[in-house]
Amino acid sequence: MKTNFKLKNLLVIIICLVVILWFIRNEFLPLPDKRLDPESLDFNLPLDEYIHKPVIISADEKINIEVFEKVHKTVVNIATTTLGLNFWMEIIPKQGQGTGFLIDHRGYILTNNHVVAKAQKITVTMADGRKVSAILVGRDQASDLAVIKIPPDYVEDTSIMGDSDILKEGQKAIAIGNPFGLSHTLTTGVVSALNRSIRDEAGNQIDDLIQTDAAINPGNSGGPLLNSSSEVIGINTAIFSLSGGYQGIGFAIPINRAKQVATQLITSDSIARPWLGITGIPVSPELSRRLALGGTKQGILVVDVIRGAPAYESGLRGGHQEIILNGQRLRIGGDIILALNNHIVLNMQDLTLQINREKVGNSVNIQILRQGIPVEVSVVLTEKP
Numbered sequence: 547m548k549t550n551f552k553l554k555n556l557l558v559i560i561i562c563l564v565v566i567l568w569f570i571r572n573e574f575l576p577l578p579d580k581r582l583d584p585e586s587l588d589f590n591l592p593l594d595e596y597i598h599k600p601v602i603i604s605a606d607e608k609i610n611i612e613v614f615e616k617v618h619k620t621v622v623n624i625a626t627t628t629l630g631l632n633f634w635m636e637i638i639p640k641q642g643q644g645t646g647f648l649i650d651h652r653g654y655i656l657t658n659n660h661v662v663a664k665a666q667k668i669t670v671t672m673a674d675g676r677k678v679s680a681i682l683v684g685r686d687q688a689s690d691l692a693v694i695k696i697p698p699d700y701v702e703d704t705s706i707m708g709d710s711d712i713l714k715e716g717q718k719a720i721a722i723g724n725p726f727g728l729s730h731t732l733t734t735g736v737v738s739a740l741n742r743s744i745r746d747e748a749g750n751q752i753d754d755l756i757q758t759d760a761a762i763n764p765g766n767s768g769g770p771l772l773n774s775s776s777e778v779i780g781i782n783t784a785i786f787s788l789s790g791g792y793q794g795i796g797f798a799i800p801i802n803r804a805k806q807v808a809t810q811l812i813t814s815d816s817i818a819r820p821w822l823g824i825t826g827i828p829v830s831p832e833l834s835r836r837l838a839l840g841g842t843k844q845g846i847l848v849v850d851v852i853r854g855a856p857a858y859e860s861g862l863r864g865g866h867q868e869i870i871l872n873g874q875r876l877r878i879g880g881d882i883i884l885a886l887n888n889h890i891v892l893n894m895q896d897l898t899l900q901i902n903r904e905k906v907g908n909s910v911n912i913q914i915l916r917q918g919i920p921v922e923v924s925v926v927l928t929e930k931p
Contacts, residue, residue, distance in 0.1 A: 609774050613720050614732050616776040619673045620648045620705045621769060623724045624657055624680075624694070626665035645723040645769035646670070646694065647778070648704045649808065653696040656808055657768030658783055659685045660746065662692050670696050673730065684811030688819075690752055690783055691804055693811045705770060708777030710800035713737055713756065721760040721782055721796070723769030735760030735796075737779075741899070744784060744797055754899050755797040756780045762796030771798040780804075806905065818906045820927035823855020824848050824862065828893040829882060836871070837878055840918040844892055848880035860925040863916065882915040901927065 584590055603611070626642040644661030648654070655670065662668055668680040678696050685692035717737045725731050739757040746752060758771060762782050771780035780798030810817050826846040827833075834842050851857050851864040865877025883891060887910055891897045904910060906929045914921050 609718065610720065610732065610734060613772055613774070613776045614722065617647075617705060617722060617770065617772060618730050618732075619703050621673065621722050621730060622646050622648065622655060623671040623729055624655075624661055624768065625669045625671065626662055627667040627669075628664045643724065643765050644767045645765065645782070647768075647770045648701055649707075650812075651698060651701050651704055653698045653701055654683065654808070654812060655680065655694045655696065656781065656804060657692050657694060658781065659687050659690045659692045661768045662694060663687070668694055670694070670700075671729070672700060676700065684815070686807050686811065686817050688750060688752075688817070689799065689803065689807050690746060690750075691781070691799065691807045691811070693808050705778050706776060707801055707805060708773055708775070708779045710756070710779050710802045713740060713779060713800075715739060718774045719756075719758040719760045719779070720772040720774075721758070721762055721766060721769060722772070723762070723766030723782060725761075725763035725765040728765070731766075733761035738795075742797060743895070746784065752783070752797075752799070753895070754800060754803065754902070755783070756800055758796050758798060760796060762798075766796075803903070818929040820901055820904050820906045820908065821855065821930035822897070822901055822925065822927070823852040823857045824864065825850045826880075826883065826894055826897075827876070839882065840915075842882055842915060844884075844890075845915070846883040846891060846894060846897060847878070848883060849877050851880075856925050856928050860912075860923050862912070862914070862923060862925070881921075883912055884915060885913040887911055888913070 622645070624644045624646050626644070628640045628642065642661070642665070644657060646655040646657035646661070649656045662682055662685060665682070668682065669677055670680045671677050678700050680694040680696045683693040683695050715737055719735050719737050721733045721735075723731060735758050737756060738759050741753075742755040742757045743751060743753045744755060756771065756779070760771070762784075766782045767784070769782045770778040771782055773779050778801050780800055781804050782796065782798050784797045807817060826848045829839065829842055829845045829847050831843045833839070833847070837847075839847075848862060848864050851862050863881050865880040867879045868875055868877050870876070883897065885891060886897060886900045889900055891900060901910075904927055906927060909924055909926050912923045912925055914923060
């Protein structure tokens with residue numbers, strides 16, 4: 547009993563000591579001097595009292611800085627107001643945002659069609675914070691391009707256009723825009739690929755796009771994609787994402803095509819697109835063997851030529867003999883298109899891509915095989931009806 551009593555007393559004493567030590571622990575810990583002079587703190591000392599290295603700016607950083615300083619004044623934020631219906635079928639305003647850039651001293655701004663489509667009100671915020679109302683000049687859903695206009699008095703500078711036809715994979719790509727409403731955000735990357743095709747939210751296919759890994763997020767749409775010389779090489783238009791945010795794949799419309807569309811939107815009421823007026827199928831080694839095409843392993847076999855179309859007027863020939871191939875009716879015996887202006891074409895998409903790069907009224911040379919004999923046909927492109 548006495549032993550148990552002693553153990554209990556010892557346990558009580560130990561607990562009391564622990565409690566006492568807990569409450570007086572601060573007495574044994576050094577407390578900071580609350581009356582230190584702020585200027586005496588190391589991080590507040592003048593820089594010349596530190597042993598430090600000069601700031602080094604790499605060549606790549608210098609390019610980024612120079613491009614931003616030259617271009618950011620021409621990049622604007624675009625806020626739109628559209629009208630929609632709520633759950634109770636009441637008309638309510640909806641807000642949207644995007645980016646654009648000045649292309650002419652008269653106040654013309656280039657952006658994406660989906661940024662301003664159906665907008666009842668368009669407000670532009672300049673780089674210096676000034677806000678101004680804009681009017682819609684024209685828009686083209688097929689190319690996802692649009693032109694809006696502000697008063698010329700607000701224009702201090704305009705963007706310099708580059709040449710997207712000479713782009714190479716691996717070139718530096720710099721995007722400036724307003725992602726998530728964050729004004730004048732710069733991101734960098736490279737031209738990852740060329741001649742990409744995607745479908746927009748409306749289901750329209752957009753071809754000949756520039757792919758880049760420069761971060762493009764919602765709100766960047768309509769902003770410029772630039773090269774190291776501060777020249778616009780494309781217009782940021784879309785991202786490929788499973789989450790809605792940036793995941794390393796962005797797309798831009800080549801500036802050469804954008805200039806053609808913008809010119810027509812500003813100077814006329816419609817977009818005139820050239821056409822050839824044929825239907826055809828790609829030639830494969832298997833098709834060449836089965837149709838006895840004389841060893842031709844690639845190109846486009848012309849199936850039909852539309853009467854009155856440029857191809858018809860130039861003498862291109864479609865098929866004249868009908869056969870059944872793989873359960874489908876096919877007209878054979880027509881010309882085989884090998885190239886357009888010496889650019890090899892493998893299918894109708896390649897051919898359409900080359901035609902879309904031309905203007906209405908241009909003359910193009912089409913290299914064909916006719917009954918196994920090489921022939922060159924000159925075609926004057928007309929406006930697609």
